[in-house]
Amino acid sequence: MSDISNSIIKVENNRPRTNELRRIWKVMFGRWVVTGGAVIILFVIIVAIFAPLLAPYDPDMPDLKLMLAQPSSQHLLGTDEVGRDVLSRVIFGSQISLLVGIVGVTIAGLIGITLGLFAGFFGGIVNNVIMRFIDALLSFPPLVLMLAIATVLGGGILNVLLALGIGMMPTYCRLMCAQVTSLRVSDYITASHSIGASNTRIMLHHLLPNAFPPLLVLITINLGTAIMMEASLSFLGIGILPPTATWGAMVSSGQRFIFTNPMLSFAPGVAILLVVLAFNMVGDGLRDALDPRLRGTL
């Protein structure tokens, strides 16, 4: 490698990253709503990891002699329509929610970011083919697209994850493409070309890291969206197969008893509300922290 490229790498390594991270941390957690959101997310992660220890009952074991029991000391949130403990199902439901949030967004991010990177970097016919395909996908509302995919593929967690991944992928692709299109004419990219850096190196080492901050915000917000979408699919009865506890399915099945046993829908509904809100708050805080236009004002 030439001397020039060595000096570029040296300069990049000498950036004051610690100070920047500290600033981001300070801006993010300077607002209580963001801190609150982070605490909720942390709490849900702990609950999901330790669900088997925390849940008082087997979440999938019916007890037909204890159907629709009101909250009591034995069952703090009561039992559902087949006698399963609602609290235990809410606790185990957190596992599915986090799983679909993280894996769904990961699938969407991997596919979308890769396609966007290629489209933005190569431009021309590659850009046209990829972006017109993405435009076609974007012409469907995300939930409709996911419904179609889940209906064709059938229920089950893998299919739901795939549906979520494909359904959310276009926004990543479009954002990445826009970012790369503006970055690829930057001087440092031109310089990289000049010194003979390969396309792969430029994409992975220069474009991806510099285009990533806005995508990080999108990922964080989409974690909440994915949980919401899975809940919607489960609510509509084409999500994860019963009897697995999911918050969306619990809201759906509980709505029949909304006047007599409101806790059946209310408890998982509140869980969805809090987690989605928390991810949105954290995403919002992250966006503020990473937005260069707000630097110095927050």
Next chain:
Amino acid sequence: MRRPIITLAVLLLITLVLTGCGGNPPANTTTVTPPVNTPSATGPATSSSPVSTAPSPTTTAPPTSTKTPKSGGTLVMLITMDPSTFFPQVMTGQTDGHTSSVSLETLFRFDKDLNLIPLLATGYQTDVAAKTVTITLRKGVKFHDGSDFNAEVCKWNLDQFRAGNRPELKKVTSIDVVDSFTVRLNLSSFDNTIVANLGNISDAGRMISKQSFEANGGKDWAAKNPVGTGPFQFVSMTKDVGVKWKRFDGYWDGKPYLDGIDMRRIADSTVALMEFRSGNLHILGSTASRDAKALEQEKNKYKIVIPPQGQVPALAGFAIDPNSPFAKIEVRRAIAHAIDVKTFTDSFGMGYWRLQNQWAVPGTWGYNPDVKGYPYNPDKARELLAAAGHTGLKAVLNFNNTGQSIVDENTALQSYLNAAGFDITLNPLQRPAFADMASNGKGWSGIVRQQGFSSPDPLIKYAGVISGQEFAGTFVPQEMVDVFNQGISAPDFATKQQLTHKLMALAVDKYCIAAYLCVQSSPISKLVVLQDDEYGEAPFGYLSPKAWLDK
């Protein structure tokens, strides 16, 4: 002091005796218990050769209310789905037939006790040797367009239906017009279920106006414009909104009391229940057991009736493949022993469902009380599985996902089966996928939950299973096919009943082709202001033309 005490004791004793002799005061309940009919009361759908006793010409049950009927008012009732067509040949499912029955009448219908009684027909005769069924028709009946109902129109209707290759009239080779009000059905082989199929159990006997059909362009028009002989004539249908009917003043059984019927489509059961409770619906129709129990507490507002029929859920293992684990009878019996049907029935049915161990409904002539069935015994189920060489037998339980209730029920069944040594995964399928699997026989495996509507004549149901029209892929041994064929060609009722009982015993005790669970008779909820309607009391969505509103 002693005498007054003795007198008081004697008085108290007399009071107690009188109270005891007086019995309970008349219960102020509006629940109608399911009818229990004997074979002699019910009678078969057929008659002995060569000439039968024609059914009673009575068509409308006497009013059950002691009040004087009042004219006027529009009955508002719930429908949960839009009817897909009003052309009988292509009607499928309950919605089409039930919705149109106020307008498109059938030749016969089943009453509250599941007796086949005439409607547009006045009677029938069968001749086993000649392989014919002769039907006499009601005179003076007019369609809503003013045209006459007669033998020629009846034959045209039946021919239309036959042209659709429907199984109900498959054995009818030709139809003769004997005179203006008599038709004769010529059969390829005698089948005593034919007449029942001309009742409201099916759409085969549903009559539409030939004149309107031909004047307006045929099937496509008829599919959207029902013109029948019923007490109410079609006004309009709006997709996702409902169907409106108005009174037909020229109705052959007298002018109806109601001005019209407004069938409102509400898909969501919670919304429908709220509308019913608000008084905006007179008939809620099938009601969840728990909601019906709550409504039953308010007897001054609501009445709950239990239909004589219901869904019969059954779990059938895929046994026609010799390599399937369910080909072994021990495994099929293990399924039956694994399920606590009493707890299942009591918990989900809340007193509205009945225990059942065979296809025929208890209390009907086809029910065989000698069928032993398989009592709940999870240990026995495990033993049977082990004897068949299976422990932790992995299988999928396939079912038609018609709603959350059925998911709940299957969740409970899954836990029973798993507790008895199975390893069951639930596979809820949307209607088209399930139809492909259950009706078209496209490769189901494991266990399928069969959910059929019970029939007053169990042989009609078995006809569907044996022909593969219903639950294709169900294991039906040749011995059962032979007994079924003897049953449908039996010349008299006693023989038919005996063979039907034998069929029930073979299906359950000898071959265990499925584990029958219960009769799910969904309670029907109505406002008390609705009188003499028979809705829910008589099967198949029948609404009496004598219905009226007491307000």
